[in-house]
Structure formats: structure tokens, C-alpha cells
Amino acid sequence: MLLKLKVDYxxxxxxxYKAGCPPNGIELNSTGPAVEDGDDQVDPWNVSTTNAKGVxxxxxxxxxxxxKIDDELISRIGRVTGQTPHRFLRRGVFFSHRDMHQVLDAxxxxxxxxxxxxxxxxxxxxxxGHLIPFIFTKWLQDTFNVPLVIQLTDDEKYLWKDLTQEQxxxxxxxxxxxxxxxxxxxxxxxxxxxxxxxxSSPSFYRNVVKVQKHVTFNQVKGIFGFxxxxxxxxxxxxxxxxxxxxxSSFPQIFNERKDLQCLIPCAIDQDPYFRMTRDVxxxxxxxxxxxxxxxxxxxxxxxxTKMSASDANTSIFLTDTPKQIKNKVNKxxxxxxxxxxxxxxxxxxxxxxxxSFMYLTFFLEDDEELEKxxxxxxxxxxxxxxxKKRLIENLQPMIAAHQERRKQVxxxxxxxxMTPRKLDFNF
Amino acid sequence: MLLKLKVDYxxxxxxxYKAGCPPNGIELNSTGPAVEDGDDQVDPWNVSTTNAKGVxxxxxxxxxxxxKIDDELISRIGRVTGQTPHRFLRRGVFFSHRDMHQVLDAxxxxxxxxxxxxxxxxxxxxxxGHLIPFIFTKWLQDTFNVPLVIQLTDDEKYLWKDLTQEQxxxxxxxxxxxxxxxxxxxxxxxxxxxxxxxxSSPSFYRNVVKVQKHVTFNQVKGIFGFxxxxxxxxxxxxxxxxxxxxxSSFPQIFNERKDLQCLIPCAIDQDPYFRMTRDVxxxxxxxxxxxxxxxxxxxxxxxxTKMSASDANTSIFLTDTPKQIKNKVNKxxxxxxxxxxxxxxxxxxxxxxxxSFMYLTFFLEDDEELEKxxxxxxxxxxxxxxxKKRLIENLQPMIAAHQERRKQVxxxxxxxxMTPRKLDFNF
Numbered sequence: 001m002l003l004k005l006k007v008d009y010x011x012x013x014x015x016x017y018k019a020g021c022p023p024n025g026i027e028l029n030s031t032g033p034a035v036e037d038g039d040d041q042v043d044p045w046n047v048s049t050t051n052a053k054g055v056x057x058x059x060x061x062x063x064x065x066x067x068k069i070d071d072e073l074i075s076r077i078g079r080v081t082g083q084t085p086h087r088f089l090r091r092g093v094f095f096s097h098r099d100m101h102q103v104l105d106a107x108x109x110x111x112x113x114x115x116x117x118x119x120x121x122x123x124x125x126x127x128x129g130h131l132i133p134f135i136f137t138k139w140l141q142d143t144f145n146v147p148l149v150i151q152l153t154d155d156e157k158y159l160w161k162d163l164t165q166e167q168x169x170x171x172x173x174x175x176x177x178x179x180x181x182x183x184x185x186x187x188x189x190x191x192x193x194x195x196x197x198x199x200s201s202p203s204f205y206r207n208v209v210k211v212q213k214h215v216t217f218n219q220v221k222g223i224f225g226f227x228x229x230x231x232x233x234x235x236x237x238x239x240x241x242x243x244x245x246x247x248s249s250f251p252q253i254f255n256e257r258k259d260l261q262c263l264i265p266c267a268i269d270q271d272p273y274f275r276m277t278r279d280v281x282x283x284x285x286x287x288x289x290x291x292x293x294x295x296x297x298x299x300x301x302x303x304x305t306k307m308s309a310s311d312a313n314t315s316i317f318l319t320d321t322p323k324q325i326k327n328k329v330n331k332x333x334x335x336x337x338x339x340x341x342x343x344x345x346x347x348x349x350x351x352x353x354x355x356s357f358m359y360l361t362f363f364l365e366d367d368e369e370l371e372k373x374x375x376x377x378x379x380x381x382x383x384x385x386x387x388k389k390r391l392i393e394n395l396q397p398m399i400a401a402h403q404e405r406r407k408q409v410x411x412x413x414x415x416x417x418m419t420p421r422k423l424d425f426n427f
Numbered sequence: 428m429l430l431k432l433k434v435d436y437x438x439x440x441x442x443x444y445k446a447g448c449p450p451n452g453i454e455l456n457s458t459g460p461a462v463e464d465g466d467d468q469v470d471p472w473n474v475s476t477t478n479a480k481g482v483x484x485x486x487x488x489x490x491x492x493x494x495k496i497d498d499e500l501i502s503r504i505g506r507v508t509g510q511t512p513h514r515f516l517r518r519g520v521f522f523s524h525r526d527m528h529q530v531l532d533a534x535x536x537x538x539x540x541x542x543x544x545x546x547x548x549x550x551x552x553x554x555x556g557h558l559i560p561f562i563f564t565k566w567l568q569d570t571f572n573v574p575l576v577i578q579l580t581d582d583e584k585y586l587w588k589d590l591t592q593e594q595x596x597x598x599x600x601x602x603x604x605x606x607x608x609x610x611x612x613x614x615x616x617x618x619x620x621x622x623x624x625x626x627s628s629p630s631f632y633r634n635v636v637k638v639q640k641h642v643t644f645n646q647v648k649g650i651f652g653f654x655x656x657x658x659x660x661x662x663x664x665x666x667x668x669x670x671x672x673x674x675s676s677f678p679q680i681f682n683e684r685k686d687l688q689c690l691i692p693c694a695i696d697q698d699p700y701f702r703m704t705r706d707v708x709x710x711x712x713x714x715x716x717x718x719x720x721x722x723x724x725x726x727x728x729x730x731x732t733k734m735s736a737s738d739a740n741t742s743i744f745l746t747d748t749p750k751q752i753k754n755k756v757n758k759x760x761x762x763x764x765x766x767x768x769x770x771x772x773x774x775x776x777x778x779x780x781x782x783s784f785m786y787l788t789f790f791l792e793d794d795e796e797l798e799k800x801x802x803x804x805x806x807x808x809x810x811x812x813x814x815k816k817r818l819i820e821n822l823q824p825m826i827a828a829h830q831e832r833r834k835q836v837x838x839x840x841x842x843x844x845m846t847p848r849k850l851d852f853n854f
Binding site for chain 2: 155158159165195196198199200201202203204205206209210212213214215216217218220221226227228229230231232233235236238239
């Protein structure tokens with residue numbers, strides 16, 4: 001009878017029965033490929049919209065099959081941690097999730113988790129937008145007191161860009177310095193470059209191969225839009241971004257345990273990687289990673305596009321001087337104000353498309369001040385120039401402080417963060 | 428003018444100009460994909476023919492674009508090394524090559540090379556056919572006094588077969604014992620499992636990614652016949668079999684040098700991997716590996732198929748007892764003799780399709796004795812039973828001696844062979 005059941009199972013699912021493993025493709029089929037929907041396109045390499053307010057994130061939640069971070073979840077995070085939820089939660093910067101309630105359920109039952117985030121080091125120059133997931137990840141690490149792994153995908157950048165491996169590895173180290181400058185706890189944080197770590201950890205490679213065995217070209221074609229002309233490195237790369245979701249990829253940290261829950265804070269464009277990961281996880285005997293998704297940080301020119309590291313005028317870079325910051329904001333930050341002071345006073349401005357206001361949403365801690373500015377700008381009491389001035393006053397000391405902290409980051413510290421080792425944490 | 432030239436180059440080749448790198452695809456296009464030709468099919472996973480003499484190897488040379496190992500090359504190997512060429516050369520077991528003259532030219536000018544061969548560990552049970560490339564490789568190592576790397580593709584077997592990684596790794600170790608039992612010099616030989624070595628050598632992974640960047644899905648589809656339903660692990664695997672062709676994949680052996688010539692002795696079905704490798708090599712700044720190709724060792728049932736490790740009656744296994752060997756040869760070895768003794772005496776037998784005679788071609792060292800048997804069998808003077816008896820007398824002590832040597836192979840020795848380390852060789 002068992003045999004008969006297995007045969008029937010295979011007929012229905014097209015797959016051999018494995019105890020404890022749901023059939024392949026269920027998560028993938030329910031969410032569908034990450035293609036264009038109306039005017040918005042969102043995948044790991046392209047984000048574009050024609051809407052001045054930016055991508056329609058509510059639509060994205062429906063399309064990706066994730067869940068909205070609603071007021072109830074935000075206040076639950078506050079209750080569970082005893083901390084005021086981070087402004088990125090209060091203001092909808094992190095707006096979507098997968099399984100965050102499950103993470104909190106377990107946490108309340110004294111079952112911990114680990115954090116995983118990353119960056120593709122395609123140049124030395126990081127801008128403020130790149131900091132968003134890291135600022136939030138640091139808050140999560142501090143608030144939940146959990147270990148963190150940060151993947152620098154220098155192999156991905158080598159595969160996708162016209163760069164040498166040496167360049168990508170150098171960018172990885174330079175980017176690591178900016179990340180370290182945010183104040184991560186060296187005793188709880190492991191930063192790694194793929195080009196180094198893959199060759200330093202048999203466990204990591206074994207998990208990569210496990211994922212690679214369970215994902216077909218058809219699947220990555222559907223999820224990422226790869227074609228037959230893509231190199232085989234790109235085609236198999238998604239497994240490398242998937243592997244850090246599994247605690248057994250880091251035996252030195254997690255003591256060979258393979259059942260620890262992972263929570264991934266990232267921008268929503270990275271979700272395709274983790275939809276794939278969540279599809280594969282149960283089939284290779286691992287828990288699905290949970291996710292927290294952020295919106296995109298807008299370019300100075302407006303929310304229609306992601307910022308570009310290759311165009312210095314589209315963003316505020318972490319290396320900008322106070323003068324550069326002032327000039328960029330004054331000259332390039334798209335304004336939601338009216339053409340003349342008279343009209344502005346009369347009709348008011350539109351904070352929803354005003355880039356200076358958007359940036360303040362990300363960086364101004366004081367909720368009341370921000371809300372007052374929204375009202376005053378909408379009513380016309382606050383002028384665009386005044387709004388820009390407030391943003392410049394916010395950014396200049398923030399960037400200067402970052403530069404000061406980055407100067408303190410020595411090669412020795414980078415090496416410490418990037419050495420595979422035991423972290424200060426007991427599960 | 429240089430710019431104009433680069434633009435023209437790109438127009439013609441479809442690729443950016445890189446100094447010293449011929450355009451992509453030239454080697455691949457000239458040889459074509461490894462598909463069926465008449466009745467013979469030869470690729471890394473399928474070898475079949477309807478001809479009782481076996482695959483038409485002359486046709487294969489034309490189809491693959493390799494060169495025949497002719498009498499001139501064989502005697503040159505004898506001259507250069509001062510040794511009688513191995514019986515596998517004298518008898519056409521190794522019948523095809525790529526760039527072997529170039530290897531000898533360099534060798535005569537005191538420029539050495541390294542050997543690379545391998546095995547896919549899909550079970551514990553190795554048969555005599557599996558030994559062919561290793562017997563020949565040992566002769567090459569002894570004769571040319573060169574270092575050798577042996578790749579055990581346990582990751583490949585995990586990807587292709589219904590096996591766990593643990594099983595594949597155990598098979599790798601068991602197979603390594605049989606290989607070591609052939610008498611390789613531990614000071615000149617490095618044996619590695621992919622599942623271990625990939626995670627122990629950043630240099631190896633970096634070369635894998637380099638190859639993966641320079642091969643498209645279209646190319647592996649053409650060369651290996653992969654389809655959209657294949658898992659991404661299979662699709663990217665060819666880069667992993669390519670990487671050991673480059674000396675920089677083994678910095679511990681070759682002291683970071685990346686210009687050393689590689690010579691690969693292997694069965695002809697592995698050639699597709701190395702056609703791809705030779706196509707990629709100049710584009711990533713490495714020398715093309717040279718090759719020596721062997722014919723296939725026939726199954727006891729005849730030369731139409733390769734032997735199967737999963738059917739004990741298709742071959743002589745390295746674990747067979749003298750009695751099993753005797754029974755298998757007598758019962759299963761396909762005979763080229765006539766139906767009755769009378770007819771045989773009258774018309775003679777056909778050694779070209781007689782499996783016992785073929786096996787003696789592989790294992791009997793004495794050329795004169797072999798030639799006499801051929802004549803006597805053809806004339807009818809030698810009966811099938813007598814031929815089988817001679818083969819049994821050859822195989823029984825050979826296998827017994829192998830078993831004796833394998834017993835001497837300790838776990839400690841395996842560990843020694845499989846530890847990345849400096850080898851006893853100066854380039």
C-alpha cells in the first residue's frame with residue numbers, strides 16, 4: 001500500500017516521495033516569476049517605475065506573495081523586545097515580511113535565530129542608500145542580541161560585471177570597512193567574501209551543491225529571467241546567495257547545528273533569491289529563512305529609479321564632503337514644491353514626491369518633527385529651500401561621523417571580522 | 428587606428444579584443460558537439476555502439492577533431508623517455524591525443540608538465556576497466572617523473588545519482604584506496620575529493636568561477652546535451668572538471684605558478700569536458716591542457732557497451748575471488764570462436780570480437796605471445812576454452828596482487844595522499 005501511495009504521489013507531484021519534504025515548486029508556483037507588472041519592474045538587476053512616488057509596494061506584496069508589515073506586527077516587535085520599533089518599521093521603510101510572526105513565536109519561547117544580509121561589492125563607492133539594510137540589521141542585532149553573517153558577493157560581481165576577481169575582492173574589503181563603521185559587534189558578526197569563504201569552508205560548498213541539485217534551469221529562468229546566452233556561473237549563482245540562509249553553512253559559528261532559523265533583512269529586489277531558497281529548504285532538510293523587505297532608497301532625481309553607484313550626482317556618497325552634500329541636495333534633489341514661492345504658499349507642496357522629505361523619512365529620528373514638516377510642507381508654510389536646509393543639516397554631521405568612524409577601521413579589524421571563527425553566542 | 432581595429436575585431440568575432448586571447452568558440456566550433464554519429468554515441472554519460480568490435484575510434488578522431496597516436500608519436504615517446512612505450516600505446520589502447528608533440532617538444536627543452544586524471548566515485552566497486560587510465564597514468568608519472576593530481580568528482584556523482592553527499596564521499600575514499608594500491612608515489616601525487624577540496628582552496632574556486640564566467644548555457648547544451656530541466660548544479664559542473672587543468676588551482680603544489688602545462692590521460696568519453704576547457708583556457712590566460720585518449724574497456728558480454736559497475740556479471744571486479752574470475756570468464760566472456768570444435772578448427776575464430784582476447788590485449792605484457800595467440804586463434808589452432816584459460820591465469824594473480832596491496836593501504840595513507848601539500852618536485 002505504501003508503494004502504491006508513493007506511485008500516486010509521484011503521479012500527482014511529478015516527484016519522488018521523500019519523508020518530511022513537501023513537493024518541489026509549491027512556493028515558486030504560488031508566487032510566480034518576478035517580471036513586470038504594469039510599469040514596475042523589480043528584480044535583483046532592474047528596478048524601475050514611472051510613478052514619481054516610486055514602486056507600488058502594496059502590489060509587490062501581492063505579486064511576490066509576501067505579507068505586509070502591519071501595525072499589529074510592529075507593536076508586537078515592540079512588546080517582544082521591550083524597545084521602540086526602529087523608525088524604518090514605524091515609517092514603512094521595511095514594509096513586507098515572510099514568517100516574521102513565526103520568528104517572534106520562537107523567540108518568545110527562548111528559541112533564538114541568526115541574521116543574514118549582504119552586499120554585492122561592485123565598486124568602492126557606497127552611498128547612503130546602501131546603508132539602509134545594514135542600519136536596520138544592526139538595530140535587529142542589538143535589539144534581539146543575535147549573531148549575524150554578512151555575505152559580500154564578489155563572485156557575483158565578477159560574473160556580472162567587466163571586473164577582475166582582484167578588483168571585486170578589493171571592493172569587498174573596502175565595502176566591509178563601511179559596514180564595520182556602522183558599529184557591528186565583532187564578537188557577534190562574521191563578514192565574508194564568497195571568493196574567499198567558498199574555498200575555506202567545505203560545509204558552505206556542500207550546501208551550495210545541495211541547493212544546486214534541487215533547482216533546475218527552468219526554475220532560475222522563471223525566477224531570474226536568465227537566458228541560454230548567460231554564462232553557467234550566473235545560472236548557478238543563486239545557490240551561492242541561498243547557502244548562507246542555512247546555519248550548517250557556518251559550522252564554526254553554529255557548532256554544526258543545521259536547524260537554526262535565519263532572518264534576512266534585505267531590499268525587496270533580493271526576494272527572488274529567497275523565494276527560491278524557501279522552496280528548496282524543506283527538500284534538503286533545512287528550515288525556510290524568514291524575511292524582512294525594505295523599499296528602495298530613492299535617487300536624488302526622484303523615486304522612479306534606484307540610485308546608481310556609477311553616477312555621483314544620483315546620490316549622497318559616504319565619501320562626500322559637507323560642501324558636496326549641500327550642493328547635491330540643493331541642485332539635484334527633486335522638489336515636490338511649486339514653481340514660485342507665491343504658488344507654494346498658496347497651494348502647498350507634495351511631500352510624497354519630494355526627495356528631500358523622503359530622505360528625512362529615512363534619517364530623521366524625531367517622529368513629531370517629521371510629521372510637522374509634512375504638514376507645513378503640504379500647507380505651504382514650509383518652503384522647499386527650508387526643507388533642503390533641514391536635510392543638509394541632517395546629512396552633513398551623519399556622513400562626517402561615518403567618515404570619522406571609518407577612519408578608525410584598521411586592516412586588522414577587517415581581518416578579524418572576516419576570519420571564520422566562533423562567535424560569542426550560545427544557542 | 429588601434430580603436431578602429433578593436434571595433435572591427437568585435438564585429439567579426441562578436442567579442443571584445445583581449446591581447447593574447449584568441450576569440451571564443453573557435454575550438455568548439457571546429458569540433459562540434461558530442462552527439463551520435465551513425466550508431467556510435469560517445470559522451471561522458473553514454474557510450475554505445477552496435478558494432479561488435481566496439482566504437483569506431485577512427486571516426487571519433489575525425490568527429491572530435493583530435494589527432495591519432497601514430498607509430499611516429501609512439502616511437503618519439505620511446506626516444507624522448509628512453510623507455511619502451513607502454514603496451515597501451517603499442518596496442519592502440521591510448522589511440523588519440525591533443526598537443527602531445529607540444530608536450531614532448533617542451534619536455535626535450537627541459538620544460539616539465541603535470542598530469543591530471545580522475546574518477547567519478549559512484550560506488551565502492553571498481554572493476555578492471557576503471558584501472559586503465561590509472562595504470563597508464565602511473566607509467567607516465569614514473570617515466571616522465573612528473574607530479575600528478577587525481578580528482579574524485581564526488582560532487583558530480585551527488586548531482587547525477589540518487590546518492591547522499593556522505594555516500595559519495597565514502598565512495599571517494601574507498602576508490603582512492605584502489606588507486607593508491609596501484610603504487611603511485613605519495614611524494615608526487617595529490618588525490619582530492621571535490622566536496623572537500625573546493626572548500627579548502629580559494630584558488631581552486633577562483634578558477635572554477637573564471638571558467639564559469641566564460642562558458643554559456645548554449646555552449647554546455649551543445650557540448651553535453653543539457654536541457655532546461657537539468658539542475659543548475661549539472662549545468663555548472665563542467666567548470667569543476669576543467670579547473671584542475673590549470674596549475675594555479677594547486678598553489679600548494681605549483682608554488683602559485685599558473686603557466687605549467689597539463690597532460691590529461693583519460694577515456695575518450697571525457698573529451699567533451701576538455702574541449703570546453705581548451706576553448707576557455709587562452710581566454711583566461713592559461714595554457715590549454717594536452718590530452719591522451721583511451722578506448723573503452725569492453726564488457727564481458729562484448730564491446731558494444733561500456734561496463735556497468737551496477738551489474739557484477741558485466742566485468743571483473745577488483746574484489747572478485749579467483750573462483751569468481753574463473754566462472755565469469757568461462758560463463759560470460761563473449762567468444763569469437765565457432766559453434767563447434769570441428770568448425771573452429773576448420774574456419775578459425777575471430778579475435779577482434781573475442782572478449783578474452785581483447786582483455787589479454789590490455790593485460791598481457793608479452794607482445795610475441797599475444798601475437799601468436801592472435802594467429803593461432805584466427806587459424807583455429809587455439810580454442811576458445813584455451814584462450815579463456817590463459818586469460819584466467821593472467822587475471823587471477825593480477826587481481827589477487829591488487830587485493831594484497833589494497834589491504835596495505837591504511838586510512839593514514841589515504842589521508843596523506845588527500846592532504847593539500849607541497850609535492851616533491853621543482854619546476
